[in-house]
Amino acid sequence: MAEQIEAATLIEAVAGFLAELEPELKGRRAFHAKVAQNALAIVARELAQAPQAREQALLAGVLGHDAPLDMLRADICKGLRAGTLGQGTPGLIAALLQVALAKCAVDNPRYATFRRLAV
Amino acid sequence: MAITPTPEQVAALIGAPVAGIEALSGGASSATYAVDALRPDGTAWPLILQCAATGSVPEGGLPRRDQALLQQRMHEAGLPVAEVVRVLEPADGLGEGYVMARLPGEALAPRWLKLPEYAAARDGLTAQVGAVLAQLHAQPLALVADLKLPTGSTAEALGKMFANYRRFGVDSPVFDLAFAWLKERVADRPADTIVHGDFRSGNFLISTAGLEAVLDWELAHLGDGHEDLGWLCCNAWRFGLWDRPVGGFGQREALYAAYEAAGGGPVDRERVRLWEVWGTLKWGIACLQLGDDHVSGRLKSVERAAIGRRVSEVELDLMHIFAKGDV
Numbered sequence: 001m002a003e004q005i006e007a008a009t010l011i012e013a014v015a016g017f018l019a020e021l022e023p024e025l026k027g028r029r030a031f032h033a034k035v036a037q038n039a040l041a042i043v044a045r046e047l048a049q050a051p052q053a054r055e056q057a058l059l060a061g062v063l064g065h066d067a068p069l070d071m072l073r074a075d076i077c078k079g080l081r082a083g084t085l086g087q088g089t090p091g092l093i094a095a096l097l098q099v100a101l102a103k104c105a106v107d108n109p110r111y112a113t114f115r116r117l118a119v
Numbered sequence: 120m121a122i123t124p125t126p127e128q129v130a131a132l133i134g135a136p137v138a139g140i141e142a143l144s145g146g147a148s149s150a151t152y153a154v155d156a157l158r159p160d161g162t163a164w165p166l167i168l169q170c171a172a173t174g175s176v177p178e179g180g181l182p183r184r185d186q187a188l189l190q191q192r193m194h195e196a197g198l199p200v201a202e203v204v205r206v207l208e209p210a211d212g213l214g215e216g217y218v219m220a221r222l223p224g225e226a227l228a229p230r231w232l233k234l235p236e237y238a239a240a241r242d243g244l245t246a247q248v249g250a251v252l253a254q255l256h257a258q259p260l261a262l263v264a265d266l267k268l269p270t271g272s273t274a275e276a277l278g279k280m281f282a283n284y285r286r287f288g289v290d291s292p293v294f295d296l297a298f299a300w301l302k303e304r305v306a307d308r309p310a311d312t313i314v315h316g317d318f319r320s321g322n323f324l325i326s327t328a329g330l331e332a333v334l335d336w337e338l339a340h341l342g343d344g345h346e347d348l349g350w351l352c353c354n355a356w357r358f359g360l361w362d363r364p365v366g367g368f369g370q371r372e373a374l375y376a377a378y379e380a381a382g383g384g385p386v387d388r389e390r391v392r393l394w395e396v397w398g399t400l401k402w403g404i405a406c407l408q409l410g411d412d413h414v415s416g417r418l419k420s421v422e423r424a425a426i427g428r429r430v431s432e433v434e435l436d437l438m439h440i441f442a443k444g445d446v
Binding site for chain 2: 036
């Protein structure tokens with residue numbers, strides 16, 4: 001273990017604190033405390049799963065060159081807007097499906113479409 | 120801010136005594152109240168008052184006065200829509216809005232979609248909403264000629280949606296793929312039908328007997344009637360009940376059959392699929408918009424920030440459609 005208190009440990013501690021606080025809150029604040037715990041769970045999954053590295057590799061594979069993720073995304077979008085990329089581009093649909101799965105695994109693994117595809 | 124009305128003010132509006140007012144929901148610019156009024160014969164007259172600050176038009180929507188008039192005309196045409204009792208005038212001093220009948224029923228879709236007491240209502244609902252859409256889409260445009268319903272061809276509407284997406288400066292390869300897919304397929308159809316514009320399970324008022332009313336007419340516009348059929352089948356309104364594509368309660372073919380049987384004209388399967396993709400993308404851009412409320416500082420909130428991450432759900436739905444045919 002690199003550190004005693006890693007980022008994931010801090011997230012877990014803060015989420016625990018919010019859960020403790022929640023029964024004392026009412027209405028909108030109580031609802032927001034729940035949403036905040038969900039948001040922390042997203043952060044924890046993002047740290048553990050590193051979906052951006054996977055996305056970068058998949059998009060670079062489609063384009064045939066590597067670059068920072070933001071630039072790869074922008075290149076794909078530019079190609080789709082200009083019509084130089086499209087549904088027929090080899091590997092595009094398969095890669096974007098894998099990217100979407102990796103992102104949803106982080107953001108909402110309980111989502112029905114994710115569960116249908118992840119089985 | 121919306122103005123909080125007193126019972127006396129509301130009584131003067133409707134010309135009947137008011138026993139109580141309760142705020143149901145309130146935002147920065149609009150608010151909804153439950154009003155308990157009494158009819159001349161002393162029986163209960165349950166009403167809803169919706170009012171908003173003067174000049175605040177709902178995003179992409181209809182001025183409230185026109186929304187009320189549209190709702191009233193649809194009620195008079197026999198559609199299941201709450202009767203409008205009074206439209207607010209500037210002299211009323213309550214901003215813009217209207218008073219309408221408060222109908223009994225459950226508006227929270229996750230409740231009526233799942234509770235056993237609504238099972239019979241759910242069984243009949245696909246046929247009911249199919250018939251309602253057929254009836255709505257058969258209304259002559261002359262009926263709304265004096266109202267400011269937004270209009271434009273499907274190609275223009277797609278252009279507007281793309282411009283809206285680009286406002287946020289986000290590059291989503293999946294959204295751009297969906298735009299390219301739509302651009303290739305969208306015929307430049309004229310806007311020749313009254314479209315509800317937000318016809319989904321969350322906007323139905325349901326009793327144990329079935330559909331009581333269709334709510335929220337503020338996104339009504341002129342367009343292609345197939346838009347309502349497609350929007351109703353977007354995955355976001357199924358609340359997890361994905362194997363019932365019609366709002367979490369029915370099957371597409373049963374919806375189309377009911378629509379056709381009620382005089383809605385033949386349903387073009389490819390066109391309605393196009394509107395499902397369109398609707399899914401539109402909901403995705405709405406998630407970007409809500410996330411942007413937080414990022415831009417317009418409405419800083421953990422809830423808005425978290426909704427921004429629901430873009431992933433939409434991207435996965437779109438990719439499911441493109442890879443497997445539908446979702």
